[in-house]
Amino acid sequence: xxxxxxxxxxxxxxxxxxxxxxxxxxxxxxxxxxxxxxxxxxxxxxxxxxxxxxxxxxxxxxxxxxxxxxxxxxxxxxxxxxxxxxxxxxxxxxxxxxxxxxxxxxxxxxxxxxxxxxxxxxxxxxxxxxxxxxxxxxxxxxxxxxxxxxxxxxxxxxxxxxxxxxxxxxxxxxxxxxxxxxxxxxxxxxxxxxxxxxxxxxxxxxxxxxxxxxxxxxxxxxxxxxxxxxxxxxxxxxxxxxxxxxxxxxxxxxxxxxxxxxxxxxxxxxxxxxxxxxxxxxxxxxxxxxxxxxxxxxxxxxxxxxxxxxxxxxxxxxxxxxxxxxxxxxxxxxxxxxxxxxxxxxxxxxxxxxxxxxxxxxxxxxxxxxxxxxxxxxxxxxxxxxxxxxxxxxxxxxxxxxxxxxxxxxxxxxxxxxxxxxxxxxxxxxxxxxxxxxxxxxxxxxxxxxxxxxxxxxxxxxxxxxxxxxxxxxxxxxxxxxxxxx
Numbered sequence: 001x002x003x004x005x006x007x008x009x010x011x012x013x014x015x016x017x018x019x020x021x022x023x024x025x026x027x028x029x030x031x032x033x034x035x036x037x038x039x040x041x042x043x044x045x046x047x048x049x050x051x052x053x054x055x056x057x058x059x060x061x062x063x064x065x066x067x068x069x070x071x072x073x074x075x076x077x078x079x080x081x082x083x084x085x086x087x088x089x090x091x092x093x094x095x096x097x098x099x100x101x102x103x104x105x106x107x108x109x110x111x112x113x114x115x116x117x118x119x120x121x122x123x124x125x126x127x128x129x130x131x132x133x134x135x136x137x138x139x140x141x142x143x144x145x146x147x148x149x150x151x152x153x154x155x156x157x158x159x160x161x162x163x164x165x166x167x168x169x170x171x172x173x174x175x176x177x178x179x180x181x182x183x184x185x186x187x188x189x190x191x192x193x194x195x196x197x198x199x200x201x202x203x204x205x206x207x208x209x210x211x212x213x214x215x216x217x218x219x220x221x222x223x224x225x226x227x228x229x230x231x232x233x234x235x236x237x238x239x240x241x242x243x244x245x246x247x248x249x250x251x252x253x254x255x256x257x258x259x260x261x262x263x264x265x266x267x268x269x270x271x272x273x274x275x276x277x278x279x280x281x282x283x284x285x286x287x288x289x290x291x292x293x294x295x296x297x298x299x300x301x302x303x304x305x306x307x308x309x310x311x312x313x314x315x316x317x318x319x320x321x322x323x324x325x326x327x328x329x330x331x332x333x334x335x336x337x338x339x340x341x342x343x344x345x346x347x348x349x350x351x352x353x354x355x356x357x358x359x360x361x362x363x364x365x366x367x368x369x370x371x372x373x374x375x376x377x378x379x380x381x382x383x384x385x386x387x388x389x390x391x392x393x394x395x396x397x398x399x400x401x402x403x404x405x406x407x408x409x410x411x412x413x414x415x416x417x418x419x420x421x422x423x424x425x426x427x428x429x430x431x432x433x434x435x436x437x438x439x440x441x442x443x444x445x446x447x448x449x450x451x452x453x454x455x456x457x458x459x460x461x462x463x464x465x466x467x468x469x470x471x472x473x474x475x476x477x478x479x480x481x482x483x484x485x486x
Contacts, residue, residue, distance in 0.1 A: 015182055060089045061139055061155045068143040068153055075153065076100050092154040095145065118142050118150040135159045199227045203234055215242040261428040265308055269301040311444045315427065318451035325368045325455055329479055332405060333360045336396055339376060352384060357397035364479040365405055371452045378445040379472050383411035404475045416464040424462060425450040
């Protein structure tokens with residue numbers, strides 16, 4: 001059974017139960033007032049009017065009734081009636097169609113034309129009359145005078161006009177209240193069901209779109225209740241799923257690009273090796289000089305191939321987070337001085353000056369020595385490949401901050417184009433698009449730097465100016481000794 005059907009049935013059930021309870025309450029109220037279980041049956045019959053008199057009014061009426069039965073002529077004596085009416089009860093005495101006595105408070109109300117006619121059997125002794133805008137309840141007794149003239153005595157009391165009006169309009173009022181009640185229940189049912197069914201319908205349509213593979217939509221949440229929270233959770237799930245799908249697509253594109261780049265970078269040295277080996281086999285290297293040249297070329301290409309495979313292997317392990325790191329406390333200043341001293345001898349032979357900023361004080365960081373060496377080596381090699389000046393210069397400098405150190409590698413090479421700068425840390429990205437390994441490298445050096453620095457919990461970035469040089473920065477966390485914090 002659908003939720004919509006359940007709401008409809010609950011709506012009908014609430015109406016039926018509410019009407020039943022309303023009718024029962026009406027019956028109990030009337031019964032508690034009248035004390036008669038048949039009061040509902042007689043509620044609109046003129047023969048039944050529950051308008052009780054006060055005790056004084058009942059006593060006066062009994063005295064008047066006794067006189068009417070035994071000494072009716074005394075009712076024509078105003079003094080006798082006033083002796084009975086000591087407390088200001090409203091009394092009317094009528095003989096035939098003429099009123100012989102009326103209480104002072106009702107004089108001038110033109111009651112004569114509204115009083116009920118003579119009734120020999122005295123069946124309808126209690127009722128209500130309306131005079132203008134006023135209502136009066138009465139009890140009467142009809143009798144015969146000694147001359148056989150018709151006589152009537154009335155004891156009256158003014159009552160609220162609203163009570164009589166309510167009595168007359170009770171069916172309309174009750175029907176209106178029931179109609180209003182049904183309408184209110186219907187509106188509330190519609191609003192409640194709409195606040196539930198509409199968001200669920202949106203979720204259903206969203207699920208169908210996701211099922212069909214469409215994730216480019218948005219579920220708007222308009223409330224903060226449980227349904228709104230469900231919609232919000234569904235929207236967050238859609239966003240996460242879309243991000244996952246987009247990431248998967250990106251991974252697939254990267255995988256294809258990776259295969260293409262690996263194929264190209266591996267094929268180039270292999271093709272050269274095969275070509276030179278074939279030249280040796282075919283006797284093209286017919287002199288010792290040519291033979292040595294061919295063998296040196298094959299050896300160089302094989303070393304390039306081996307280096308590329310090592311970089312691919314290291315990058316894949318870093319990418320899969322399977323490369324082990326051995327973090328330890330390292331005195332960075334001395335570490336960099338030893339590294340520069342070790343590497344500068346080889347670079348001097350290539351005409352490159354490698355130096356470290358002077359005057360650095362000892363400072364300790366948490367790092368993996370071997371991985372940190374790989375980072376600096378890759379940055380220096382990257383600078384070397386972009387050198388195009390007669391005086392080649394590379395400088396390593398340190399900048400201390402409160403919780404970490406910034407290591408800066410500066411060169412005076414050709415610089416990097418502004419549009420290429422944001423992508424230089426991406427794998428296989430080369431600002432020099434010819435993919436020449438002599439000028440552009442493998443495209444993995446800075447990607448490996450990125451992975452290692454991330455594992456160290458550091459940051460990395462680069463700045464560059466064409467024809468002036470490039471600066472690459474990365475950070476390492478300092479070892480804060482007890483008492484160093486300020």
